[in-house]
Amino acid sequence: MGFAETFKALSDPVRREILQLLKQRRMSAGEIASNFEMTGATISYHLSVLKKAELVFESREGTFIYYELNTSVLEDLMVWLSDLKGVPSYEQTEN
Amino acid sequence: MGFAETFKALSDPVRREILQLLKQRRMSAGEIASNFEMTGATISYHLSVLKKAELVFESREGTFIYYELNTSVLEDLMVWLSDLKGVPSYEQTEN
DNA sequence: TTCTTATTTAGAAAATTATCTAAATAAAGA
DNA sequence: TCTTTATTTAGATAATTTTCTAAATAAGAA
Numbered sequence: 381m382g383f384a385e386t387f388k389a390l391s392d393p394v395r396r397e398i399l400q401l402l403k404q405r406r407m408s409a410g411e412i413a414s415n416f417e418m419t420g421a422t423i424s425y426h427l428s429v430l431k432k433a434e435l436v437f438e439s440r441e442g443t444f445i446y447y448e449l450n451t452s453v454l455e456d457l458m459v460w461l462s463d464l465k466g467v468p469s470y471e472q473t474e475n
Numbered sequence: 476m477g478f479a480e481t482f483k484a485l486s487d488p489v490r491r492e493i494l495q496l497l498k499q500r501r502m503s504a505g506e507i508a509s510n511f512e513m514t515g516a517t518i519s520y521h522l523s524v525l526k527k528a529e530l531v532f533e534s535r536e537g538t539f540i541y542y543e544l545n546t547s548v549l550e551d552l553m554v555w556l557s558d559l560k561g562v563p564s565y566e567q568t569e570n
Numbered sequence: 571t572t573c574t575t576a577t578t579t580a581g582a583a584a585a586t587t588a589t590c591t592a593a594a595t596a597a598a599g600a
Numbered sequence: 601t602c603t604t605t606a607t608t609t610a611g612a613t614a615a616t617t618t619t620c621t622a623a624a625t626a627a628g629a630a
Contacts, residue, residue: 383485383488383491384486384487384488387482387483387485387486388482388483388486388617390478390482391479391482391483391486392479392617392618393478393479394618396478399559400559403559403561408576408577409576409577409578410575410576410577413577418618418619418620419619419620419621420576420577420578421577421578421579421619421620421621421622422618422619422620423577424577424578424579425578425579425617425618425619426618427578428578429617440626440627442576442626442627442628443574443575443576443577443626443627443628444575444576444577444627445576445577445578449559451559451560451561454556454559454560455560457556458553458556458557458560461549461552461553461556462553464494464495464498464544464546464549465546465549465550465553466498466546483587487587487588489588503606503607504606504607504608505605505606505607508607513588513589513590514589514590514591515606515607515608516589516590516591516592516607516608516609517588517589517590518607519607519608519609520587520588520589520608520609521588522607522608523608524587535596535597537596537597537598537606538596538597538598538604538605538606538607539597539605539606539607540606540607540608
């Protein structure tokens, strides 16, 4: 899976904003790019980082490539964070 | 607060392992360092990154500096992730 | 097949990060 | 005050990241 890749992917503000966009609905690469003041090539790079981290998946339709949020990795992160936090009244059964 | 800083801090495997160590109990910088095959200076750098991200706080005791996990930021991350994930049966009231 | 549109890939430059060694600081003890 | 121990800071270097421009690929339309 790779927490390093996932956290690194989430550490960039542009990539977090992309994910927020995809929260609403899937979007083509171009539509995503139109929300930023950067070249399409740069957005394509960011999408590849998100894809490698399995935070999004893509599906081609004709000349368009659509990107969609993949929430399953988010679950894994939340489990990791929750475990680090200590799960107060459940894991520590001596209370 | 700064999600960028926090996610970036969590993206490094050494820093994640430090947090896992601190999950059990607070530790001095030297004790933390003894768990890794790196110089104390490097661990000190990683601790400063974690501190800037507010994932740990420190308290000096004599010549020792103790580091302790700060869980409050973890909560914020979990809220952000949970919101991205979509909070299925609560936020979308039309179900 | 040639053109157009959507997107990615390649290559380069600037910025950031992780690591080291050596030096500096901070506190306590002799 | 001098020494020792714990830790950080400074400066350097190698690796990685983010961004650009220009070129390449992929698919459909004329």
